[in-house]
Amino acid sequence: NQSQKSEGGENGSGKKLVVGATMLSMQNEFIVNVSDEMEAKAKELGVELITVDAERSALKQVEQVESFIAQGVDAIIMNPCEVEASSPAVKLAMDANIPIINVNSETSAKPTAFVGSDDTESARIAMKYLAEKLNGKGNVLIMHGFMGQAAQIKRDNGAKEILKANPGMKLLAEQTGEWDRAKAMSLMENWIQSYGSKINAVFAHNDEMGMGAVKALEAAGLKDKVIVVSVDAIPDALQSVKKGALNATIFQNAQEQGGKAIETAVKAAKKEKFEQEVLIPFQLVTKENVGEYLK
Amino acid sequence: MDKSFRLQRFTQYGIFLAFALICIALALSTPRFFTIPNLMIIGTQVSINALLAFGVTFVIITGGIDLSLGSMVAVAGVTAAMFAHPDTYPLLVPLFAGLAAGVFFGAFNGFVITKSKVPPFIVTLGTMTIGRGLALILSKGRPISNLSDSFNFIGGGNVFGIPFPIIILIIAFMVCSVILNKTVLGRYMYAVGGNEPAARASGINVTNVKMWVYTLCGLLSAVGGILLTSRITTGQPNAGAGFELDAIAAAIIGGTSTSGGTGTMTGTLIGALLIGVISNSLDLLNVTSYYQQVVMGIIIIGAVVLDSMGKKDR
Amino acid sequence: MDKSFRLQRFTQYGIFLAFALICIALALSTPRFFTIPNLMIIGTQVSINALLAFGVTFVIITGGIDLSLGSMVAVAGVTAAMFAHPDTYPLLVPLFAGLAAGVFFGAFNGFVITKSKVPPFIVTLGTMTIGRGLALILSKGRPISNLSDSFNFIGGGNVFGIPFPIIILIIAFMVCSVILNKTVLGRYMYAVGGNEPAARASGINVTNVKMWVYTLCGLLSAVGGILLTSRITTGQPNAGAGFELDAIAAAIIGGTSTSGGTGTMTGTLIGALLIGVISNSLDLLNVTSYYQQVVMGIIIIGAVVLDSMGKKDR
């Protein structure tokens, strides 16, 4: 429904290209950012973008892809909910000869192209940062995302890998905060009751929970003694890093992921040449370099 | 007396009318709606919710409630997946294991509800949490993947061009309708929900009936769980979260009263279809996801308002 | 006849007994449980759920249900946050805006429920979805942060060493108890839930009473939403998801019957404390998260079983 036109946005017959995108969750700030970037890029290229929300359900995601196929979209972008469970969607699209681009995270089935980064890596960076700060020795708490979800599992794998490599670092306790700031805050409060000054560091699977942990630690007057790191680099977290409350966050480039995803989708739809794997690295954000990330 | 018959008929058809109106509106607003492939997709998408809704219809007719549906889906799905790796067991083993898990879980619900005086809401809220924990424990918190092709056929395959889930849905609908309308057990469900003391005074074994409905509900949830697992080719410990509300909604939209004693499988099926059609078409119409939720809520309330207008003079 | 008095008293104290037993068991198993700071933390953590539970207790006593609590929390929280940036409006503005949002939402529930014949379950399921969508639309799907210190004091501050949320909780508890026990409105709530036709025939304006309870429920949810927003210093559009089940569970554990006509605020408070204490202590005892869920479910069912044993021969 945009009047704006560019040769990039039309397929052979002169009709506007239609791209369907199914996103993990439009209630997650990072994903909303990616989606906004996709929207902007699509507008720029004159493509019609249909964005739907899978609400963290792989089943719903598969169904949405089925729906896209039935509608005959020219390309599909999927921000997978799950590694395995979202894979049938990839197969369906491939069988229907519609290019499918995974953005942000992977599926076990190989799509037409992948744009994003490896979640395991984000946890590795975070835990390495902690190990460095603690000189390889100290008591760590881990706040998990929603148990059983791909991001939780991968971040857990990455974190455990680094813990194993640093025998001096002891895992005091781990528990889920279900990606939620309020739940994480309560969890941290309870942990403070249990472990008090024994706590040296906290790794939270996302910034929301990281912020919750920071709040609880501040309230208990322990923030100076505990290092907190989390993943996503949402604006709130960046502000917090700037203030020196949150020690570090891991930046994922939403802009690049979103933009590249659309570009790749358009190229694939028009059967032009495209990169099959666009890896966008994670970056550690600390007080030193936070200025580069703040808009 | 014939007044009452007219009423009955209208209340049955009210939601059907609402459903038909919505379908017509959709067909007019997007040409993609009324296409065979899209209808097949809707049927497939509706199947799991409909199966759970059938199960919970039995339960609600007896005056109970089951919030553990979603967790039963996960437990049954994970259990089935554990036995569904290629070249391990024949297909019947994972199917049987999944169904058995659901039956066991449902029977446990029934047992606690009939033996204690704890309201079904609390019991099944408790088992909902327990079940979710069990699914995570069984799967060690990780999806169970690498399932055999034959297992994956259940959710992904076609027979004569009709997706297998739709076939299961139709069979389940017929079986559940027959149970409800043609068997003594079905009659007793209405009796227990309509007036439990009266049912007891007629010599009906109320405990038995309740055991049956919760077990049936577990069985149907397990079928849903297996279908889901096979459809996403993975046993997900967190699958099915929140399914209970959709299933209960389908039943109530279809005319099952939460106070028990009324309800039909046809109504529930239409309720499930209504929900499925709305969510499908909101995607088709490219309604922004936040507005989708608003529209979804309005349409559901609207459909039931439309339905209940016919009941005004009761 | 005094038999019935004994019964009544026991049913009131049954859950209290169960609660006391659990507390004793916890105090014995971990010395950290019975410390002032930990009790303060439990109080703070319980406060939001308790507020919602108070609200839904009113609703359930009249025989209704409200599933939209969690969404009202989000809508009120986001609305308040929008006006709570530092150096913009005085503190009263965000508070008023948040509360107004809750009141309006609750009144809307009441309006639809009393004007249509749609069951409260469906209406509030619909508004639950609508509310979630609204919260996302208002906040554009992003948390609203950078709130003023005075606003953040509500959820994070202390007065004489007592966390402010606990003070709000106590005030709300007293006000709600008074409404239920000492006012005409409270009496009418029990009457409407106990026997609606008889209440109507006694000259009670049933519509009015229902409007009141859903509005009160909206108001209390809004207080909860403001508290939550202030505690986490952000207006979260996805805040409060699933809160409705916890709140309803607290009310039912505390002896409110879903069929209406019974319930007390004290019972609900104990129900909320029970849930809060269990989840606090499972963390303290460092129970693995999968098992936490299983244990939580078992304890809740167990507590209510214990409670209901006293009611056996009724």
Add this chain to the structure above:
Amino acid sequence: MGTILKVSNLSKSFSGVKALDNIHFELKRGEVHALMGENGAGKSTFMKILIGLLAPDSGEIIFEGQELRNSNVGDTLRRGISMIHQEILIIPELTVAQNIFLGREKEISGRKRWASGWLNDISSDKKAANLLQEMGVNIDPKAKMKYLSVAQMQMVEIAKAISNEAKVIIMDEPTSAISDKEVETLFKIIKDLKTKGVSVIYISHKMDEIFEISDTITVLRDGKYIATQSASELDKQSLISMMVGREIDHMFPESNSEKGELALSVRALSKKGQFSDINFEVHAGEILGFAGLMGAGRTEIARVIFGLDKQDSGEIRIKNKSVINKTPRQAIENGIGYVSEDRKGLGFIPGMSVKDNTTLASMSHHRKGIFINKSGEEASTTKMIADLRIKTAGMDQKVTYLSGGNQQKVVIGKVLLASPEIIILDEPTRGVDVGAKFEIYKLIRSLADKGIAIIMISSELPEILGMSDRILVLSKGKQTAILTSEEATQELIMKYAVA
């Protein structure tokens, strides 16, 4: 005549309170055995034990020479005991035929054993139709139960009990909701059963019925066995004194009231399908009786006046001022009080206390702003308990735990506290024992003496005749006569009632 059922030393208590204390009872084949006693004497409890709904604490029940022990309802039904329960126990959403054969689908399906789980509604509809026709009742077996009137429901319950081909049929107040015509039908059925050797245990608070139908009478008082005597050896007075433990001579109190000003007048009141062209007036201090057969439309008129239903046409005037009561609230404000025939459904809130129920309709007199005036409320309740002689452990007792008569008094108390000038009493003594009936009559009379205008709807002709100053007779929704108490007789009323 041999003994079919023998009960000895039967006791039952609820949470420590004895409801039945060492009961003895013997039932002969083919006899109609009346069980008498005040409200709360333990009659229903006894019967529920016989049918297997309640378990006794101790005692022995011998049925056809075999002990009934740990039996459940299903068992007893199959052995040949069936029961019409005091409270109507029907499944509203099922049809008449489905209700009649509920619990016995397998027996009547006529299918082979392996297929007995399948329903056979065609056969049960046919059987139900035959049964109802034999009884001479005109009810459609395919109609949903919830659309029936209470009387019709009661007839279905009777049909259900006799269709079991039982050897013993327990009837716990089967006539409380039906009028004389149906009672006649029931008695014909009972006499028929007797000739087939079936025994009937009959419970009722209507004295005339007892003497008409029963052979033997057993009396219980406060859960204790008092006596068993042949009906022919007893008269009404001695039976009453056995039940109540004292004498009651003049059942209906004398009228002392003067006819006062016009309180309520109704002109050409009509409601489609229910009643049409109703005209009457009631004066302060007057009791106007409404007589008629079941379904004559008396309750419907009351509901319209009280604002529970809407009229189609006609006018209602209170003190010569035209009013339209859209809701009961308005009716109460206009000075009307209504004691419904449906005590459980419209009368009281079971889970609330005596106090809360009594003051429920008059909160406007018992409030200080938004708060309840606790002391005022307690004072009013205390007064009502004393004035109406409500037997209760205290004002905080839940109304569910009161006996039927006392529940009725609570409802009357509630209506009185709203200080009405016009009171409509619909079947005010339904299910109430003789002692309490007597007190309610006195109460009604004293209200009239105080200048309240009263409309009394009743299906018990003696009550109508004994209490009313004038009697309005209805037939099929039409007003057929207004008789003065002098000219009215049972025969005359019946003549107009069937007109």
